Amino acid sequence: MATIRPSKPSDKATIVPLVNKIYDECSGHLYKPGRIRLTPAEFDRFHSSGELIVAELAGEVIGCIRYSRGSAPECREISILVVDSKVQGQGIGTQIMEWVFAAARKEGCTSLELEILYPKFQVDVYKDKIMTWYQRLGFAFEREADFGIVYPKMAELLVVECNFVILRKAL
Numbered sequence: 001m002a003t004i005r006p007s008k009p010s011d012k013a014t015i016v017p018l019v020n021k022i023y024d025e026c027s028g029h030l031y032k033p034g035r036i037r038l039t040p041a042e043f044d045r046f047h048s049s050g051e052l053i054v055a056e057l058a059g060e061v062i063g064c065i066r067y068s069r070g071s072a073p074e075c076r077e078i079s080i081l082v083v084d085s086k087v088q089g090q091g092i093g094t095q096i097m098e099w100v101f102a103a104a105r106k107e108g109c110t111s112l113e114l115e116i117l118y119p120k121f122q123v124d125v126y127k128d129k130i131m132t133w134y135q136r137l138g139f140a141f142e143r144e145a146d147f148g149i150v151y152p153k154m155a156e157l158l159v160v161e162c163n164f165v166i167l168r169k170a171l
Contacts, residue, residue, distance in 0.1 A: 002062065002092050004099040007052035012043045014061040015054065022082040026126050027117060031157050038080060055083070055096050062087050065096050067103065074110045076100075097137055105171050112171065114139065115164040117147060122160065131165065139167040 007015065016038050023037035046052040046066055055063035063083035070077040078100055083092045104112055114134065118127050147162040148155035155162075 002055040002057045002095050004053060004055055004096060006050060007043075007047045007054045007064070009044075009047065011052075011054050011061055011064075012040060012047070015052070015064050016040055016043050018061070018084060019064065019080055019082050022085065025085065026130070030117060030119065030124075030160055030162060032159055035157050052080075053096065053099065055092055057087060057092070063092055063096060065100060067100055070109075070111070070113050074108065076104045076107070076109050076112050078112060078114045093133070094137070101171065110171055112139075112169045113142065114167050115145075116167065117162050118165045120161045120163055131167070134167050137169065139169040142166040142168040 019038040020036055024035075027037075028035070043052070046068075049068075051066050051068045053065050053067050054061055064080065065078055065082075066080040068077050068079070069075075078097075081093060081096065083096070100112065116127060116131060116134075118124060118131075143166050145164045145166060147158070147164055150164060
């Protein structure tokens with residue numbers, strides 16, 4: 001069983017490369033080469049604001065999630081959920097999500113939301129697997145948004161046109 005805790009400054013050396021490695025594995029095919037998902041400066045900002053939560057197993061950092069304010073005061077948003085590939089499939093992601101559910105309820109939140117980048121004109125087996133996992137946790141389709149309109153500068157880094165699929169979970 002993993003320990004879930006707020007990030008520490010010393011986690012940066014592990015979390016930044018872990019996030020970029022996992023995102024490259026799951027979304028790298030959507031981007032031009034060299035895309036960075038989490039920079040050291042972003043880690044510092046998320047850590048300083050208390051938004052970065054870390055999972056540890058036997059004293060080793062093995063995952064994280066960003067847990068932040070959502071689109072409304074009673075909503076929280078999650079992003080950057082990663083679990084080291086060497087321990088995937090062992091329930092660590094579910095443990096992280098259970099921590100988030102409990103924290104959100106304790107804060108009086110009524111829902112959680114997340115965005116999944118998805119190609120507009122092709123099936124993406126990996127993204128389908130992720131969406132199915134979130135649906136098993138109680139998330140449901142809310143809406144789609146054009147990534148290029150929401151984040152025009154970031155869309156320039158894509159090799160295919162994408163949408164955000166927004167999922168929401170009532171608490």
